[in-house]
Amino acid sequence: MNLILSAGVVIAAAVIGIMLQRHLLHAIPINYINVFLGMSLALIPISNHAVVAFHSELFMGIVVAPLLFFEGMETRFHLVAKKWKQILSLTIIMVLACYVVAGFAAHAVGIMSMPLAFILAAISTPTDATASDAVSDGLVIPKKERTYLKLESLFNDASGLILLNTAILWYVNGYINFTQTLTNFLYSAVGGVIVGFLVAMVLILIRQSILHMDSIRNNPSYNGTPALVIFMATPFFIYYLAEAIHVSGIIAVVCAGLMHNAEAERSRLTNPRLITNSNVVTELFTEIMNGIVFVMLGVVLVRITRHNEAIHSPGAWLFVGMVLYLGNVLVRLVYSKFVMKMDWHASWVFALGGVHGAVTFALAYMVAETAVKRTDFEMVLMAEAVLIILSLLVPTIVFRFILPKEADTHEIQQKINYFRKAMVKHAIDRINQIYLPDELKRQIIFDLRAQMGQTTLRHFIYAFRKTLRQPDMNAAETNTLEMAYRLAFQEEREYLSTISQQEERFMPIVSHLYSEILMAEIVILED
Known part of the structure; x- marks a missing residue:
């Protein structure tokens, strides 16, 4: 009952944020409005009590997984197949570079151990395409940079999660097992791809077999509800199935989304009413879920300042958060310029466009469920909160000067x-x-x-x-x-x-x- 009440309060806040942005506060990106509403919920005792404590695994499965699935659905499989080398480059090599640079930079501050510094670095690597869209609202990101930002954000979440698990094992055991890390990475990533494609194909065939039944196709009263239910349940089923066999649920739902993009393209006239209903439900679901992400971020930002010893020494986590952000931006800038062969303008857009959001938020909270000490966990939360806020604020300001405006x-x-x-x-x-x-x-x-x-x-x-x-x-x-x-x-x-x-x-x-x-x-x- 508490979970249902909590979901109702957070969803209501997300809907209010959408209405405020569309009808009153057009010039303010919706993410900021939702963060403010979340902070307001946490500051009011009644609403704060109504919102249950944040659970990272539940958040990943119920919110992040469907969001990534629907983002995958907006991407054609042909594009991913065509850009697979660039995707591997951005989500493995560049992510590792960000991990190493940010990790050593955080350790160089001199207030934390090397393993803790790399825990922070791992959490700072995933990016969020939806958050990038929000900070560039009303502006035009060039097609090439926008494509790379989207492809990167689809697949780098899994890299960040695997690196985080590695860093946590280093923190607990005192050493890194490189062979085990590489094996785990390959098993998780390749397994996620296989599970995502295979299970998605089975579900697609089941749904299509239903739609191609003569008794259904020729039935004017059939509204496609069974097929729509299967479609909406797909990301949840695939994510938890993949996690149950210890492969990447994130990669699995993204791959499933790519397959469903092709299905939707080739079955638009099989049942137009179903496609229309699916599009409406997907758009509504995605918009509300994106709102929930930043409402919860606002709630957590207020809650982590309560009974948190780190809040009394802000200089440390503020500086570490800035170091993490600058380290990531610097690596992204250099990598896009000299490896991806972009010009300086495009490199700056790509570097600053790597906005952090839902997954960074969830990974930071996953640390609480490990053997990491309470004081170190508080440092992680506060530093990553600074990272997320900076990644939103800086491009919101800079993009106004370096990107063209959309048509009036x-x-x-x-x-x-x-x-x-x-x-x-x-x-x-x-x-x-x-x-x-x-x-x-x-x-x-x-x-x-x-x-x-x-x-x-x-x-x-x-x-x-x-x-x-x-x-x-x-x-x-x-x-x-x-x-x-x-x-x-x-x-x-x-x-x-x-x-x-x-x-x-x-x-x-x-x-x-x-x-x-x-x-x-x-x-x-x-x-």
């Missing part, structure tokens, strides 16, 4: 509004040209005006009250109204087709409005 969204919105009004006006004119009973005509014209935003709350209340008193339509009236809607939507499509033939630059706007018409038609036809 206000101007785009004005054009969308202009064309939407014009296409709806054509539809209304067409409806006025045909015979319809007055009540049906008023109903369809009200809906069309609502489509272009020309109805107010007062209009809605009037129509709402009238609908409450209106009896059900008979079959003839229903068919007449449906035909009128189809005629209106057809008129709108013809207008957009004319516009697209006149000006190619309007194609993105036309595509956006065309999809609106299709969704509206689905709503009407399925009502």
Whole structure:
């Protein structure tokens, strides 16, 4: 019960963050809003009590695993196959370089042992593509750098986890077993790839066999719920299965996501309703889960300052956190310039774009479940918190000076509004040209005006009250109204087709409005 209440409170905070950013605080990246909301939850006694203690393994399985799965789904397998050398370079060689440089740099500060320094370094290696998108909101990251940042973030989480386990064994035993480390790495990584691809293929075949049954394909009432349930359960099932046999669950869910990208591409028309529902659910789930990550970060940032001895000597963990961040940025800068052969501008974008988020956060908390001393764990938490905050703040500021801005969204919105009004006006004119009973005509014209935003709350209340008193339509009236809607939507499509033939630059706007018409038609036809 406590877990359900906690989930409800955190989800509510994430939803509030989304609403605030979209409707009031457009200029502030949503990650900062969610961190602030999380800190507010932790500072208010009632809400702080409602949110249960953070559990890293639960967080990895319930939040991080599906996020990585859906990120993998946004990446084509062909791209990964084409860039496999660069992926290995970034997620193994560069990660090892960051690990070594950050580890020795943290040890050089002179306040911790070498094993503890490398625990900190291992936790600092994973990056978060979603967090990178947040700090570049409203700006354009060049395609090459954006691709490398995304591919790196998909696969370097597993490297960070394996390096962390190695460093913890070093801390506990006092030595590193290089043979065992290499064997564990290969078993975990290769095993994760095999489990991810094989299990995903089995689940895909099961789902596709369901969708290709004649009794289902020809059943107009089938909404694809069983296949959708299998799809949503996939990342959880694969992650925990992989972890149960001690291979990388993170790599497994990413590989499964790549396979599902190909499945979605080749089954769009097998059951369009299912694909539409899957896309809507995935987008909603991903947005809320990303919000939960930073809400929980805000909660934890407040909680770790309570009963924490390290908080009384901030100079140590502040300096170590800065050293970790600078070490990672320096390695990323040099590596992208001299190994990846990027120019200096691209190298800086790539170096600063390696933002730390969910996985760094979870790995830091995993240390608490090991034999690491309490005081050392507190140092890890505080230093990694500094690392995460710096990785968010620095690019948020610097990118404003080195990246171009996106096209003026206000101007785009004005054009969308202009064309939407014009296409709806054509539809209304067409409806006025045909015979319809007055009540049906008023109903369809009200809906069309609502489509272009020309109805107010007062209009809605009037129509709402009238609908409450209106009896059900008979079959003839229903068919007449449906035909009128189809005629209106057809008129709108013809207008957009004319516009697209006149000006190619309007194609993105036309595509956006065309999809609106299709969704509206689905709503009407399925009502």
